[in-house]
Amino acid sequence: MEISTKYDPSLTEDKWYKFWLEKGYFHSEPNEKEPYTVVIPPPNVTGVLHMGHMLNNTIQDVLVRRARMMGKNACWVPGTDHASIATEAKVVAKLKEMGLEKANITREEFLEHAWEWREKHGGIILEQLKKLGASCDWNRTTFTMDPEYNKSVINTFVHFYNKGLIYRGIRMVNWDPEGQTAVSDEEVIYKETPSKLYYLKYFISIDGKPSEEYVEIATTRPETIMADTAVCVHPNDPRYTKLKGKKVLIPLINKEIPVIEDEYVLMDFGTGCLKVTPAHDINDYEIGIRHNLPVIDILDNYARLNEKAQILIGEERFIARKKIVKMLQENNQLVKEEQYNSQVGYSERTNAVIEPKLSLQWFLKMTEAAKPALEYVMNDTIKLIPDKFKNTYRHWMENVKDWCISRQLWWGQQIPAWYMPDGKIVVAADKDDALAKARLSYPDLTEKDLKQDEDVVDTWFSSWLWPISVFDPTKPGFPDKKPNSELAYYYPTNDLVTAPEILFFWVARMIMAGNEFCGDIPFKNVYLTGIVRDKQGRKMSKSLGNSPDPIKLMERYGADGVRVGMLLCSSAGNDILFDESQVEQGRNFSNKIWNAYRLVNGWTIDKDIEQSAQAAAAVKWFDGTLSESLETINDHFEKFRLSDALMHAYKLFWDDFCAWYLEIIKPEFGKGIDSKTHEATLELFEKLLRVLHPFMPFITEELWQHLAKNKNYESIMISEMPTPEKWSKDYAASFELVKSAIVNIRNIRQAKAISPKTELNLFVKGNLDKNLYCVIRKMANILQIEDMSAKDSGQTGNSFMVGTSEFFIPLEGMVNAAEELNKIDTELKHLEGFLKSVNAKLNNEKFMANAAENVKNTELKKRSDAEEKIAKLLKLKEEYSK
RNA sequence: GGGAGCAUAGCUCAGUUGGUUUAGAGCAUCUGCCUUACAAGCAGAGGGUCGGGGGUUCGACUCCCUCUGCUCCCACCA
Numbered sequence: 001m002e003i004s005t006k007y008d009p010s011l012t013e014d015k016w017y018k019f020w021l022e023k024g025y026f027h028s029e030p031n032e033k034e035p036y037t038v039v040i041p042p043p044n045v046t047g048v049l050h051m052g053h054m055l056n057n058t059i060q061d062v063l064v065r066r067a068r069m070m071g072k073n074a075c076w077v078p079g080t081d082h083a084s085i086a087t088e089a090k091v092v093a094k095l096k097e098m099g100l101e102k103a104n105i106t107r108e109e110f111l112e113h114a115w116e117w118r119e120k121h122g123g124i125i126l127e128q129l130k131k132l133g134a135s136c137d138w139n140r141t142t143f144t145m146d147p148e149y150n151k152s153v154i155n156t157f158v159h160f161y162n163k164g165l166i167y168r169g170i171r172m173v174n175w176d177p178e179g180q181t182a183v184s185d186e187e188v189i190y191k192e193t194p195s196k197l198y199y200l201k202y203f204i205s206i207d208g209k210p211s212e213e214y215v216e217i218a219t220t221r222p223e224t225i226m227a228d229t230a231v232c233v234h235p236n237d238p239r240y241t242k243l244k245g246k247k248v249l250i251p252l253i254n255k256e257i258p259v260i261e262d263e264y265v266l267m268d269f270g271t272g273c274l275k276v277t278p279a280h281d282i283n284d285y286e287i288g289i290r291h292n293l294p295v296i297d298i299l300d301n302y303a304r305l306n307e308k309a310q311i312l313i314g315e316e317r318f319i320a321r322k323k324i325v326k327m328l329q330e331n332n333q334l335v336k337e338e339q340y341n342s343q344v345g346y347s348e349r350t351n352a353v354i355e356p357k358l359s360l361q362w363f364l365k366m367t368e369a370a371k372p373a374l375e376y377v378m379n380d381t382i383k384l385i386p387d388k389f390k391n392t393y394r395h396w397m398e399n400v401k402d403w404c405i406s407r408q409l410w411w412g413q414q415i416p417a418w419y420m421p422d423g424k425i426v427v428a429a430d431k432d433d434a435l436a437k438a439r440l441s442y443p444d445l446t447e448k449d450l451k452q453d454e455d456v457v458d459t460w461f462s463s464w465l466w467p468i469s470v471f472d473p474t475k476p477g478f479p480d481k482k483p484n485s486e487l488a489y490y491y492p493t494n495d496l497v498t499a500p501e502i503l504f505f506w507v508a509r510m511i512m513a514g515n516e517f518c519g520d521i522p523f524k525n526v527y528l529t530g531i532v533r534d535k536q537g538r539k540m541s542k543s544l545g546n547s548p549d550p551i552k553l554m555e556r557y558g559a560d561g562v563r564v565g566m567l568l569c570s571s572a573g574n575d576i577l578f579d580e581s582q583v584e585q586g587r588n589f590s591n592k593i594w595n596a597y598r599l600v601n602g603w604t605i606d607k608d609i610e611q612s613a614q615a616a617a618a619v620k621w622f623d624g625t626l627s628e629s630l631e632t633i634n635d636h637f638e639k640f641r642l643s644d645a646l647m648h649a650y651k652l653f654w655d656d657f658c659a660w661y662l663e664i665i666k667p668e669f670g671k672g673i674d675s676k677t678h679e680a681t682l683e684l685f686e687k688l689l690r691v692l693h694p695f696m697p698f699i700t701e702e703l704w705q706h707l708a709k710n711k712n713y714e715s716i717m718i719s720e721m722p723t724p725e726k727w728s729k730d731y732a733a734s735f736e737l738v739k740s741a742i743v744n745i746r747n748i749r750q751a752k753a754i755s756p757k758t759e760l761n762l763f764v765k766g767n768l769d770k771n772l773y774c775v776i777r778k779m780a781n782i783l784q785i786e787d788m789s790a791k792d793s794g795q796t797g798n799s800f801m802v803g804t805s806e807f808f809i810p811l812e813g814m815v816n817a818a819e820e821l822n823k824i825d826t827e828l829k830h831l832e833g834f835l836k837s838v839n840a841k842l843n844n845e846k847f848m849a850n851a852a853e854n855v856k857n858t859e860l861k862k863r864s865d866a867e868e869k870i871a872k873l874l875k876l877k878e879e880y881s882k
Numbered sequence: 883g884g885g886a887g888c889a890u891a892g893c894u895c896a897g898u899u900g901g902u903u904u905a906g907a908g909c910a911u912c913u914g915c916c917u918u919a920c921a922a923g924c925a926g927a928g929g930g931u932c933g934g935g936g937g938u939u940c941g942a943c944u945c946c947c948u949c950u951g952c953u954c955c956c957a958c959c960a
Contacts, residue, residue: 755917
């Protein structure tokens with residue numbers, strides 16, 4: 001049957017994925033083997049696969065498949081995150097389309113819609129991961145709002161509350177007016193934004209009436225002046241001593257506010273006079289506390305001015321700003337406007353400008369939990385790869401602030417706090433418990449008297465339990481409870497593969513939770529991937545439209561091709577500049593493997609012929625090369641240098657196996673192959689497929705099914721990774737010499753335009769393994785190889801050297817003596833320069849006194865080799881000069 | 883403003899405690915080939931003095947200082 005010259009992934013990928021699933025190879029149960037565990041960083045349930053996921057999950061799959069082939073009980077747990085803000089935003093948008101406002105429906109109704117949405121659209125991303133070949137244990141798929149998981153989260157809350165680490169308080173929080181919720185500091189992204197600095201006149205008040213005198217105050221937020229409760233100057237500012245003890249009037253509303261002094265004010269910024277707006281600025285809030293200022297909040301939850309503003313009530317903040325500026329202008333109280341770039345905070349989820357807002361929130365004290373979590377990383381109990389992230393990690397952990405864990409959303413775990421009629425709080429795992437607790441104070445209370453807190457917890461307050469709860473959701477909240485058998489077996493997990501930007505959000509917090517509930521680390525290694533950027537280094541984003549659709553990419557290049565393309569250019573912690581040509585390289589590699597198979601598959605076995613000398617040599621050489629490569633690849637994996645490991649395997653297959661090994665053993669056209677070589681080749685090919693399998697699961701399975709003889713396994717994915725055997729360095733070195741000689745001969749052919757089909761003769765002088773002459777004959781199309789002494793003295797031809805061995809190819813009438821002399825001179829010049837630098841060292845007394853013995857020896861060897869070569873070249877030069 | 887990191891062929895990156903033949907790889911480029919596995923291929927070649935300057939050392943891409951450029955993190959002045 002004709003096999004296509006092009007590998008077609010569409011014919012194999014779905015087939016084998018289905019096969020693996022049916023066989024249950026991805027599923028893991030605790031057994032006597034050593035576990036190898038990875039928990040997926042759960043993508044948002046609303047998510048669709050993007051290039052970042054591709055990279056991240058390819059890496060995980062490579063690690064997991066390899067571990068499985070190394071005899072470990074590999075378990076990769078998949079799942080999704082409920083992502084409260086992102087999901088709620090999508091559901092709200094969808095309701096809007098249906099003509100429904102969130103404000104007009106009940107919590108229960110909303111949640112019904114949300115669940116419906118998640119049933120319909122949630123988890124698309126997991127299906128997409130299957131295309132990639134991800135060998136996740138799908139039976140273990142977990143959602144951070146599964147009923148059991150919810151209990152984990154609630155119990156955790158109760159646990160920390162009982163420990164006195166969770167408290168409720170009024171704080172300045174980052175308010176997202178679009179998402180209608182508080183967000184954590186980490187979810188605010190500061191971007192430099194062009195804005196204006198407005199200089200306003202505040203008249204000094206005399207009994208509530210404006211005087212002639214005024215102070216100038218610079219502000220970027222004129223719409224908040226109505227919330228001013230003071231004007232502040234530096235106590236040592238001579239310009240403003242006259243203001244001390246006075247009062248000024250807020251423009252437009254003519255409200256009297258005091259002038260206060262605080263060292264916080266910078267004398268050299270703006271006018272050195274600051275308006276203090278405690279409700280709308282974090283620093284002003286702190287000044288307000290120091291000076292006992294009232295707090296007037298003039299913005300509602302949608303960042304519209306409220307009735308406390310007195311004017312422009314109901315206007316959105318930015319519209320209000322424009323209007324106020326105009327009013328101030330008309331009132332002659334705007335002195336000037338200056339262009340000014342300030343850092344403005346935006347919500348990571350909704351991109352709305354964050355409003356600092358005072359609100360009543362739940363907090364978790366972090367200081368104590370941070371200490372052991374920092375320790376684990378600093379003493380390498382948990383390794384960060386690359387370790388440059390230790391610095392940033394430390395910085396964050398040493399300056400950790402209390403974590404605002406409440407969110408004013410409905411999608412998520414509702415805070416398990418109930419309010420009694422007197423406003424007092426009981427925190428309990430469920431309403432019955434809460435009622436029982438409440439009755440300790442008020443025996444007559446009924447269910448109806450308890451009102452549960454409206455808020456839900458921050459999403460990260462659920463995902464920090466991930467490595468524990470996916471195995472034992474009954475553990476969080478109960479540090480003393482014996483872990484179930486699953487948790488006991490799989491925890492701590494081995495490797496976590498994630499992005500550096502969630503090192504604190506998620507990784508650090510998982511370490512804290514792990515320590516709190518299991519008294520142990522949640523994982524041993526954290527491999528931090530880079531950000532996938534486009535060719536110009538821009539972050540991939542929907543709005544830029546520079547992100548290719550991974551699914552289409554896989555359709556075009558095959559999942560294996562995309563995996564290889566991504567891995568080749570990604571070292572840990574480095575961003576990857578993605579370009580389709582890399583994926584093309586991956587696809588080409590698949591094709592190369594495919595065609596190697598076509599070659600081997602097309603051979604007919606001839607039982608009557610003996611193994612040729614060159615085939616025997618090639619088998620011996622490649623055996624050694626394979627073992628050497630396995631050692632190298634193992635080493636790369638130990639250091640998490642995945643792209644180096646892949647590149648090594650790539651070259652092993654393409655260069656060593658295809659370009660050298662197969663070409664050496666390839667029978668002449670029309671002839672069969674001896675069975676000994678054939679057997680050996682199948683065995684080597686099969687081993688190579690196993691080496692490549694973690695990187696390219698599909699094509700390796702397809703070919704393995706054809707190639708593998710005496711299969712002990714039904715699938716390559718449950719076969720064993722080949723292990724290195726003893727190999728001879730000397731033999732490898734001799735073979736390398738022969739390869740160099742062949743390259744030189746080909747080079748001469750190219751230079752002299754001699755067809756590869758023309759047979760040539762070769763004279764040799766030097767310590768070349770004569771048993772390998774057969775390889776030169778075959779690969780360089782040499783008819784005869786003779787000792788240099790047999791050469792006729794007057795014969796013209798082309799010479800070259802490999803190491804210190806000399807070679808000569810008779811080329812009557814084709815050699816230009818001047819050209820040859822030129823070549824010799826160039827080489828001589830190079831060698832002499834080299835010798836000079838070596839001699840400089842050897843003649844240096846200090847070098848001889850200080851350098852290590854082996855260093856001196858190599859230098860001596862360099863000298864003798866160079867001298868020998870120079871002598872030979874000089875002799876050659878003489879010959880050509882004749 | 884504070885901190886960290888990076889700067890090596892056209893591009894993306896290796897270069898392990900300073901010494902292994904005057905720096906390696908892949909891709910791209912150039913030359914010659916449609917050779918009976920593969921033109922998504924084969925064979926061969928060219929290309930960098932390791933950002934600039936200074937220092938330590940017998941010896942520096944590798945250590946120190948400095949300048950320049952870029953990236954990231956943290957904080958933030960109204």
